[in-house]
Amino acid sequence: xxxxxxxxxxxxxxxxxxxxxxxxxxxxxxxxxxxxxxxxxxxxxxxxxxxxxxxxxxxxxxxxxxxxxxxxxxxxxxxxxxxxxxxxxxxxxxxxxxxxxxxxxxxxxxxxxxxxxxxxxxxxxxxxxxxxxxxxxxxxxxxxxxxxxxxxxxxxxxxxxxx
Numbered sequence: 001x002x003x004x005x006x007x008x009x010x011x012x013x014x015x016x017x018x019x020x021x022x023x024x025x026x027x028x029x030x031x032x033x034x035x036x037x038x039x040x041x042x043x044x045x046x047x048x049x050x051x052x053x054x055x056x057x058x059x060x061x062x063x064x065x066x067x068x069x070x071x072x073x074x075x076x077x078x079x080x081x082x083x084x085x086x087x088x089x090x091x092x093x094x095x096x097x098x099x100x101x102x103x104x105x106x107x108x109x110x111x112x113x114x115x116x117x118x119x120x121x122x123x124x125x126x127x128x129x130x131x132x133x134x135x136x137x138x139x140x141x142x143x144x145x146x147x148x149x150x151x152x153x154x155x156x157x158x159x160x161x162x163x
Contacts, residue, residue: 019055019142019144023145025147025149025150028043028044030043033160043114044112044114045112046072046130047111048132049108050110061134062108064134065141065143067134069103070100070110071101071132072099072100072130072131073097074099075130078116083117123160123161124160126158130149
């Protein structure tokens with residue numbers, strides 16, 4: 001995977017080194033099991049503390065970016081032909097696997113929680129390659145956080161059957 005981060009318009013005050021990182025297992029699916037029945041509900045959830053050391057030193061992502069709605073890319077296969085209800089966060093207007101992870105000022109976290117009622121039977125097998133983007137302006141304060149769904153297999157996939 002290649003990640004490029006650059007400064008718009010040749011700004012001199014940009015220092016983007018270290019603004020991309022990977023932290024495993026930030027996304028949870030509960031309950032995560034090998035077999036479900038039609039109509040079962042699973043919860044897709046991520047909570048990111050705004051103040052963290054993910055990028056090497058302690059930073060507060062909200063203070064750095066003033067981003068009230070970070071973006072996360074989720075493999076859309078988990079949503080297709082299922083009933084999706086956003087509890088926290090929301091789907092982005094143009095979809096395509098993008099959702100917003102909303103900043104909660106009461107506890108200083110970015111949160112997304114989605115209930116998915118499984119209505120499509122068959123094998124679900126998809127790569128877990130979620131990533132979040134935090135960007136409050138065009139001024140070189142973009143942060144990218146790559147992660148995965150906890151419980152992925154040795155091939156980097158989440159797999160389960162719905163019957």
